[in-house]
Amino acid sequence: MSETTTGSIDPVAQAQHGFAEWFGRRPAGVWSSPGRVNLIGEHTDYNDGFVFPFAIEQRTAVALGDRDDRMLRVATSFAPDVVEIDLDLLTPESVDGWSAYPLGVAWALGEYGADLSSVRGVDLYLASDVPVGAGLSSSAAIECAVALALDEHWGLGLDRPTLAKVGQLAENRVVGAPTGIMDQSASLLGEADAGVFLDCRSLDAEVIPLGFAAAGLSLLVIDTRVSHAHATGGYAARRTSCEAGAAALGVESLRELHEGDLARAAELLDDETFRRVRHVVTENQRVLDTVRTLHEQGPGAIGPFLDASHVSMRDDFEISVPELDLAVATAQANGAIGARMTGGGFGGSAIALMIDALVPIVTREVAAAFAERGYREPSIFTVRASQGTRRDV
Structure with missing residues (x-):
């Protein structure tokens, strides 16, 4: 497409x-x-x-x-x-x-x-x-x-x-x-x-x-058209698991934990709850690293954090779906700087950061990969960071 x-x-x-x-x-x-x-x-x-x-x-x-x-x-x-x-x-x-x-x-x-x-x-x-x-x-x-x-x-x-x-x-x-x-x-x-x-x-x-345009970069959204609903069970279950992990570790919220606390968490928590906690702790650090890297090196250097975020959501938080994994992997294989699912999970969209010239190539290859797997045709479009809520008329 x-x-x-x-x-x-x-x-x-x-x-x-x-x-x-x-x-x-x-x-x-x-x-x-x-x-x-x-x-x-x-x-x-x-x-x-x-x-x-x-x-x-x-x-x-x-x-x-x-x-x-x-x-x-x-x-x-x-x-x-x-x-x-x-x-x-x-x-x-x-x-x-x-x-x-x-x-x-x-x-x-x-x-x-x-x-x-x-x-x-x-x-x-x-x-x-x-x-x-x-x-x-x-x-x-x-x-x-x-x-x-x-x-x-x-x-x-x-x-x-x-x-x-x-x-x-x-x-x-x-x-x-x-x-x-x-x-x-x-x-x-x-x-x-x-x-x-x-x-x-x-x-x-x-x-x-962000400086995407000045760096010649585009952010591509790949809407898998697998719908999700946050009022249903998966999202609530993840939140409950995070709250249980915080309680077991004696902290008010997982924000209080750092990567150095994960060894103790692994000893105290069951495997599933530990992996939920590990995602949140490492994801917080990835946010800080992304903001720092944007400032020090520019947007072309943030790709590894996007890639690692997707792996964490797929394996530790378990909120990805095959369509999202395919979109991310296909974008990465075709030159994306970084890619990850975005949003609450269980469907929805992936994003891929890439040089402008790769947009039509990644768009074509993702669509072809979805068709080959028999998945629903994705909606693929670029987005730009824009102004927030406003009065128009």
């Missing part, structure tokens, strides 16, 4: 048009938020560790219009019906399905101190070109777009780190996915040509220039 992009629609224009069609008037404004690629640092966020994602060009947009009552109504291009609920009746148990993402944010704003007692209801319409189930955080893109839209429209005055917590709470309590805060932070704090180096314990964030 030829290289493709996901940008076949303009989500902002589609949100404006969809809002007018569903609600019969122009929206008061449109906000958008990007998906994200996690360059490195997988399953470290809920262990209070380090992550290094960046926002991508693909975005979710939300058009918002005011109402003269307390009703919240939400519609979208990817579902057939409007969902509505009285703001006074909104609880984590009162919504489900796709509407749990935007409506969960409205509930979570109140949990973070926003006074919603006197605000008026709103109509919302969502449109997106972030691939769903690809490990590019389409869910956080929804949450962050809605969070900023409601914060600004209702005049709540919450800062972006707090809005990231709002999005995480919505995903944890309303959607039921036990995810960390990385995705929301990347969407809200991202900048062009830069990654967000986030300490998930202190929530200190530093924007780090």
Whole structure:
């Protein structure tokens, strides 16, 4: 297959048009938020560790219009019906399905101190070109777009780190996915040509220039089109295993451990729990090494950390699938500087960093390898680090 992009629609224009069609008037404004690629640092966020994602060009947009009552109504291009609920009746148990993402944010704003007692209801319409189930955080893109839209429209005055917590709470309590805060932070704090180096314990964030374009490098996303869902068992089981390992080792979180602690961990833990712990400990170090190497040597030198991250996720954390392994191995065999699966695992996407001239070659070879194995045709496209959540209209 030829290289493709996901940008076949303009989500902002589609949100404006969809809002007018569903609600019969122009929206008061449109906000958008990007998906994200996690360059490195997988399953470290809920262990209070380090992550290094960046926002991508693909975005979710939300058009918002005011109402003269307390009703919240939400519609979208990817579902057939409007969902509505009285703001006074909104609880984590009162919504489900796709509407749990935007409506969960409205509930979570109140949990973070926003006074919603006197605000008026709103109509919302969502449109997106972030691939769903690809490990590019389409869910956080929804949450962050809605969070900023409601914060600004209702005049709540919450800062972006707090809005990231709002999005995480919505995903944890309303959607039921036990995810960390990385995705929301990347969407809200991202900048062009830069990654967000986030300490998930202190929530200190530093924007780090990536320099891919200046170095003649591209980051290729290989969406295996094997969908995953974080509200189901595999992700939760890994989190439970990490918590059990921390408890057995007498630490509050795995962030407190370093590679020198692994020998003791091997003696105290069963094999599976030890391997889960080893992934998190070594992945934290790989994040630190990647950021340091970017600064000292540039992006062309970070490949070994990407490669080692994939091996750790495949063998120690066991969250890869054959399609992801094939995508990574094929990219590496055809000259990629480094490659790894990205996202929570059990499907989704791989990423490969390479010189620009190799993009069509790797794209062709990965597609051919998938066809030879009888796998579903992958979607393959390049991404650039882009601006975070913003008001567009």
